[in-house]
Amino acid sequence: MYRISIVIGLWMSAIAVFGQTTVSGVVTDAETKEPLPFVNVFYEGTTVGSVTDADGAYVIHTPNLENVNLHFSFLGYKTVIRKIRPGETQELNVKMAPDAKILDEVTVTSGNQRERYRNKNNPAVDLVREMISHKKENRMESYNFAEYEEYEKLQMSLSNMSDKFKDRKIFRKYKWLFENVDTTTIPGKALLPIYLQETLSDRYYRRTPEKNIAVTKAHQKVSFDDYIDNAGLSTYLNYLYSDIDIYDNNTVLLTNQFLSPIADSAPTFYKFYITDTLKNVTPNLVELVFVPRDAGGFLFQGKLYVTLDTHYAVQKVEMTVNKNINLNWVRELHIDQDFVQTPSGRFQVVKSRMQCDFGLSKGGGGLYGERVVSYKNFVIDKPREPKFYESDSKLTLTDSEKHNDGFWLSNRHDSLSVAESKVYQNIDSLQKLPSFKRTMDIATLLLAGYKGFGWWELGPVNTFYSFNPVEGFRLRVGGRTTPKFNERLYFETYGAYGFKDEKWKYFLSATYSFTGKSIWQFPVHTLRASFQRDTKIPGQELQFVQEDNFLLSFKRGVNDKWLYNDIWNIDYLHEFDSHFSYRLGFKNWKQIPAGGLKYEIRADDTVTEIQQVTTSEFSLELRWAPGEQFYQGKAYRIPIPNRYPIVTARFIGGVKGLLGGEYNYQSVALNVFKRFYLSQFGYTDVVAEGGYVFGQVPFPLLNIHRANQTYSYQLQSYNLMNFLEFVSDKYVSVNFDHYFNGFIFNKIPLFKKLKWREVATFKLLYGSIRRENDPNYNAQTFAFPTNSDGVTTTYSLAAQPYMECSVGIANIFKLIRVDMVKRLSYLDHPTISSWGIRARFKFDF
Structure with a gap:
């Protein structure tokens, strides 16, 4: 969306009607009536010109010109000159007659049909092969x-x-x-x-x-x-x-x-x-x-x-x-x-x-x-x-x-x-003009979501209002300091209130930059400490979007399993010019089930309800993105994909007894992203990931796979998986997202005119849970959640992989992608959707 802000924002300020002369038409052979490609079309006495395309068509836009002639010239034909009416849009079709003097040196074949183009015995193709x-x-x-x-x-x-x-x-x-x-x-x-x-x-x-x-x-x-x-x-x-x-x-x-x-x-x-x-x-x-x-x-x-x-x-x-x-x-x-x-x-x-x-x-x-x-x-x-x-x-x-x-x-x-x-x-x-500053402040608020007030800025505006089953109507307001406050020290905060649960939520963070530059300017070298008290859907991770974005408030199916969270975080990030980075962190997390979510141990015909879970964990993340390029927005980096892979490895270790931590555990995960260019067949984005959790832990600490119950298409989530539907302590996954760039639609006249482009995806997730972490075998661990009818709604992936695929149309109105998504496995689970229509904004040239 920030790329859209940069380019379209400038375009919107430039759209206007400008008086000009537009001439278009088709150039044909006067005898055979066949279109003539590569004819030079230019205004007399100027360098303004064009060349006819393979169908003999041309178009020239120029400012108003007076008393000008348009020349049509081509080897083997007589030059044609036509008078142009300035200030008008006009169609001018031209017939060019062969030049007999030049044709004396050309071998003429019989018949009025142009010879069919062939690569074989074609001197032009032979020359290209030499090149x-x-x-x-x-x-x-x-x-x-x-x-x-x-x-x-x-x-x-x-x-x-x-x-x-x-x-x-x-x-x-x-x-x-x-x-x-x-x-x-x-x-x-x-x-x-x-x-x-x-x-x-x-x-x-x-x-x-x-x-x-x-x-x-x-x-x-x-x-x-x-x-x-x-x-x-x-x-x-x-x-x-x-x-x-x-x-x-x-x-x-x-x-x-x-x-x-x-x-x-x-x-x-x-x-x-x-x-x-x-x-x-x-x-x-x-x-x-x-x-x-x-x-x-x-x-x-x-x-x-x-x-x-x-x-x-x-x-x-x-x-x-x-x-x-x-x-x-x-x-x-x-x-x-x-x-x-x-x-x-x-x-x-x-x-x-x-x-x-x-x-x-x-x-x-x-x-x-x-x-x-x-x-x-x-x-x-x-x-x-x-x-x-x-x-x-x-x-x-x-x-x-x-x-x-x-x-x-x-x-x-x-x-x-x-x-x-x-x-x-x-x-x-x-x-330096005050009026320009005011205009840009308004544009920044509308396009980037922030309004500046000198040393601090208000935003993001798309989180000011949202709603969900736990909080009901939710209002939020926040802001952060800018480099005008301090070039090394940054503060960020927000406050939110839910009118259904009648609870306040808030966030506060302080970030110190060791480089003396902005905390977003590459290469980043920062130390950040924060505290957050807020709600969250278990396992949901979004890219470039705030979780309480208004548009994501609309969800399909039952969506009542939430968490109240108290999270203390300390995060140290060090990036290098080589685009290698490492991140060290400590997190103390108290999670309290909310809505329809309950933490229960069902053993010996008794049910023990757990009010909260507290963990303390250290983390290390290593990331390598050779040649990475991006645009730094107000809240996120917008990556510019290239031909190199992006590799991310994460290591987490939970410590029992530290600041109330209740479990010892370790987890590792590896994620690799790579774009494969296939020339005229488009390109494919491939994401492969795998992870493993060591130790005996309840399901909230396992890998809760990324689901999506909104109506937006999310690239890194499973778009027909319900929230908290699958958990694993070991898993592998691979996602394919292929963009044909119109390779097929360009051959269908209507789609070609609309400039639609076809896309296709396939996602596969395979995982399982060891018996010590599976409540079906270990009654001392948390039971899987159920719905209001007592039917289990959380599962292991041991039986078969989860799979979904989609086909879609991108570039609708040059901005919208719409996918028809089909779920291929676990179709017997309650309250699931076997297929659905999802959409997202995607800006492309």
Whole structure:
């Protein structure tokens, strides 16, 4: 939801109608009536243009232009020129006649039908196969050693804002800001820069053993420290605008994986055409056009310029995506790369530019983003001392953020536009305006759930009201201090009252930061002490959501087994730059059954009711998440998945007699998360987990498996399992969650138009309880809970595994995922649901 807050929050401020000229149509062969792909369409005397797609269709959006002509040109055909009516949306279909002079040199086949496209005996495909076979020698990895300087510029701008939008009352105090509009960088777009970051780095590469080192020498960016996580925003934008390596089989771009036109399997998914040969350059080049066979797949279309020498290397890339692609919010996407020849004869990328125009509609205002990366000062196969390569992979010089304008003017690879050069000062001035601060405070309250009041902030608002069977109507209010109170010491608290049980609940914590920075700023190094008196559903663990969130108050079935808890906690957390962390903790927990939950020992025909259970336990958690990236929200970190696993190991030891602790026990658990990218078939998130409890303990201290009785779909819970339905002292589980990204729906016309995407899941849980912990064999331990009719509602998993699966539709209205979930085992348990419909918000590009 915080990612939605960042992106959609900006978009909402940019939506407006802007007068512009829109021309669209289809270009066909005048004789055969067949559509003509790859026709160049451009305005006379400008660089504004487009290329027809595989169906001969094109569309061009531009500001109002006067007295302009639109040119249509294509090799082998006569150029067509048409007059355009400025300020209108118009359809212009064009028929192009073959040029007889050029056709004299072409072999003409009989018949009016175009020859069916084939890979076999296709010179374009043969060329691609040569490129594929030479990929290894053309990559950076072909060098034993390499080093170079890298400059990166990432900017975001509001685009095509109308005068009506700028004249709104809310913006009247910011007229000076709108004077910084750039109309020259991208012909046809009026851009107002709102974010800019620049990074200058030295890069070092060694092939054996492989090592990549990045040393950041200089860095500067627009800062919104009071409102968002700057480091997280920078990380997320870099994730959206990932590095493009044309020689990689797949590239993760805008959170999706795209197949390269020279991937090993490219001839299966692309069509290739040789459209020109350039013999006036050395080495000679071939212009190779490529288009996707499936116009809705995550594939590129565009041109490659390929060297006709022994290397078959890429000299230039110009590519975009098909207008029919199942990609959200993106109106236009362009990628350009330039390569130069090194003394070794190989071509090395020297500049990469990615441009993306986001918007809620095809026309009107939106958000424009651009990432430019350039490289120079290449040094090839000149190794440094072996000790040099033992340093960390990412290093930042201490003075990297202290360079003045003169330094950047001398060292940035490309000059900034006039508008870009003013963005640092403009945004800094904007944040000092009281009216802007008030606006951002309201936005932060609505989107992040907190309202700031200087040294403290109120929230989260979605917990202010909720209800449940034990407390009835529940009101809660809370807050926490900010770095303006103290940069090392943080306090957090809330108070809540239930009108049915007429009891007060409260929480208080104090956190000390050893780094002297925010307790949320990576890497975290903190000590926290807290006390909580509140209610809880046994075994429920939620991700990124407060348990008393209003929307989670709505639950299916009987939900009356709760706990009152008094929990003292001491927690020490130490994170490292390598994304390894450890957490040491001590917890004293008094739990009192509430509602329909009772702790009873049923032995010798007598029932002994236990009023409460108290435990004291020490814990150790080890976590390793190589290359992990995330956005730090107001309450949670929002992870950005990558190709590396996340491994978490937990160890807990209960001590009898310590501060009232009643049991000796130990437990271990291991959790592994991994995302597997499957190119055009989507990706699969796999979570494997196992745990074991040592010692004799009652069922409240066993593993209570994560159930879900709400109507929201929860990824890490069992969505048709009842609360407290299954407990184990040893278990293993595996969850598969696969996103097809429209691989199937893109072939169904209606679904393709709606841009729906298919998902499927399967979850399996196997476990058991040793006889010493099972009340069916040991009458001295707590009996399993029953319902109002005396029927047992808590079970062991010894007989068979619990299984459930689901199929669903994601990307409904670009935000909603709906799953039909089916429970596959233990269908004879009372009050269970064998199937159900669940939904969740999921923001994707």
